[in-house]
Amino acid sequence: MNLPAVVPAGKIEALQGIRLRHHMPDWIAKANIDHFKKLLETEKDPQRRAVIERELVEEEAKLAELLKKKGERKEN
Numbered sequence: 001m002n003l004p005a006v007v008p009a010g011k012i013e014a015l016q017g018i019r020l021r022h023h024m025p026d027w028i029a030k031a032n033i034d035h036f037k038k039l040l041e042t043e044k045d046p047q048r049r050a051v052i053e054r055e056l057v058e059e060e061a062k063l064a065e066l067l068k069k070k071g072e073r074k075e076n
Contacts, residue, residue: 026070029063 036056043049 024062024066026063026066029059029066032059033063 033056036052036059039052040049040056043052
């Protein structure tokens with residue numbers, strides 16, 4: 001099954017509760033962050049940039065949460 005590399009805008013809110021129960025591999029979050037940064041290098045439209053920047057911040061927060069949980073599991 002082919003999964004999208006990026007969760008579409010609007011789906012993030014629906015996934016907020018889910019991501020706490022189901023752990024996404026951190027490499028996916030890192031790939032998404034790289035993807036959003038690459039998009040920002042060329043995107044000129046202010047509205048699209050704002051959406052990409054929001055997605056980037058959310059993905060960075062997800063990664064931080066994943067790494068925190070990963071560290072907590074190693075301690076236990």
